Amino acid sequence: MFRRLTTSQLVADVAIAAICVLLRSALIGYQTSPMPLIVLGMGAALALRRASPVLALVVAWVFALGQMLTMQSPDISNAAILAVLYATARYGEGWVKWAGLVSAISGAFISTAYAVSTPYTGLATSGGISVGVLLSGIPNLLFGAGVGLTAALAVLGLSWTAGLLVKTRVTANVSRQSQLAAEQVVVVEQERNRIARDMHDVVAHSLAVVIAQADGARYARATDPGAVDDALTTISTTAREALADVRVLLGQLRHSQDVGPQPVLADLDRLVEQLRSSGLLVALEERGEPLILPTGKQLALYRIVQEALTNALRHGDVEREVSVVIDWSVDAAALTITNAVAAPATDAHVGHGLAGMRERALLVGGTFSAGPEGGSFVVRAGIPVLVAA
Incomplete structure (x- = not known):
């Protein structure tokens, strides 16, 4: 009352x-x-x-x-x-x-x-x-x-x-x-998931490169001492870049501004060279007239390529070439990454990496698919210039 x-x-x-x-x-x-x-x-x-x-x-x-x-x-x-x-x-x-x-x-x-x-x-x-x-x-x-x-x-x-x-x-x-x-809670949770994906991408990629270089240096030590220095240089560079990226992510967790720029499509060449120096054969090809994508969509494409190549280095047949094709149309970018599967084939691709790639594509209004095709593992992502209303 x-x-x-x-x-x-x-x-x-x-x-x-x-x-x-x-x-x-x-x-x-x-x-x-x-x-x-x-x-x-x-x-x-x-x-x-x-x-x-x-x-x-x-x-x-x-x-x-x-x-x-x-x-x-x-x-x-x-x-x-x-x-x-x-x-x-x-x-x-x-x-x-x-x-x-x-x-x-x-x-x-x-x-x-x-x-x-x-x-x-x-x-x-x-x-x-x-x-x-x-x-x-x-x-x-x-x-x-x-x-x-x-x-x-x-x-x-x-x-x-x-x-x-x-x-x-x-x-x-x-x-x-x-x-x-409630929306703020969702935004915070999405930001945490994004940071978790970025952390996974950075750490998994960098560690894969470091492991590959360390193994290569160990095998080449007796026959090619110069290759050891190159491998150690790559390990040092990769570790420093990973440390810088982790610092950026930790800064985001503290609600501070980014301390460095996010990677964009122009950085793909450097990424490919880094993987090549780790022993992965990568062929990067762009078809059509490149479009100007927003930074968020460029980041999504970059991270998908990075994660797919990292998976290829960790789980694929590194003796066979990995194909990365970006096919530009009038309103979208179609990404196709194909790598040979190491024998025996495993389901090692399935995990946080695939889920992260899928979510990155969907968050920018794109499409994503991944799975074995014949003797290869194929990742496909479509990123539109504009998201349909």
């Missing part, structure tokens, strides 16, 4: 009600009339309107009916009824809200009937009215009743409607804030 209010809200409601009662009490001329009690009742309803809209509505009804039963004239303190009706719609839940609407409608009819009938009731009580006078006043009575009812419905109904509109707006704002909070 009672809503939880802050101390400041309770103090404000009681203070406003007390001030209204004191100001109105100074205008009451007859202390013997029931109006002082009615004013106090309306003040109590005003004070309760936010803490308990249903109790405030009951109190307002009791004292309003008492005012009419004791034949009191409408009073400025009756304005508290408007605040109570507003509160039932603004703060009331379930049936309380609709009780406020019913009260507004029924109150309009009752108050109109009371206001129109009061002059005739007074005449009848004093014995100064006749049937003829009563019948002759019916047209004016009906007209006055119509005007009064319209005005009462407008005033009381608008008070309740204003409360409902404010409540609807507040509820919409709360819902919007909840939606934004």
Whole structure:
């Protein structure tokens, strides 16, 4: 029945009600009339309107009916009824809200009937009215009743409607804030997944190169000492680049700005040369007129190529050439990477790397497929220039 209010809200409601009662009490001329009690009742309803809209509505009804039963004239303190009706719609839940609407409608009819009938009731009580006078006043009575009812419905109904509109707006704002909070959670989770994919790409690629170079140096140590120096240089360069990339990712985890630029398609040649120096035979071919892609889509293409070549180095037949083809059309880039599968064939391609490549393609509105075809493993990705609406 009672809503939880802050101390400041309770103090404000009681203070406003007390001030209204004191100001109105100074205008009451007859202390013997029931109006002082009615004013106090309306003040109590005003004070309760936010803490308990249903109790405030009951109190307002009791004292309003008492005012009419004791034949009191409408009073400025009756304005508290408007605040109570507003509160039932603004703060009331379930049936309380609709009780406020019913009260507004029924109150309009009752108050109109009371206001129109009061002059005739007074005449009848004093014995100064006749049937003829009563019948002759019916047209004016009906007209006055119509005007009064319209005005009462407008005033009381608008008070309740204003409360409902404010409540609807507040509820919409709360819902919007909840939606934004939920979206923020999704964004954070997506960012974490992106960083995890980048970390996987960087570490897996770099370690694959380092392992290949280390193995090659170990085998070539006796026959080609110069190759050992080249291998160690490649290992050192790859490790430094990986360390720099990891620092970038750790900086993102700390919500800082990137400390270095993200790779783009122009960096593919350097990536291919790096893999070639690791012993992987790579043939990079571009067909058609290259398109200008947004940075995010260039990064997606680069990472897909990087991951596919890393998988080929780790799991494929390194003695056979890996084909990387970028086929440019008028509105998209079609990427095809084909590598021979080492015997015996395994499912080592299936894992975080494939899932990451697929998600990268889908996030930029593209397509992705990967799987064995004959004796090869083929990765295909389509990256559109524009994402379809």
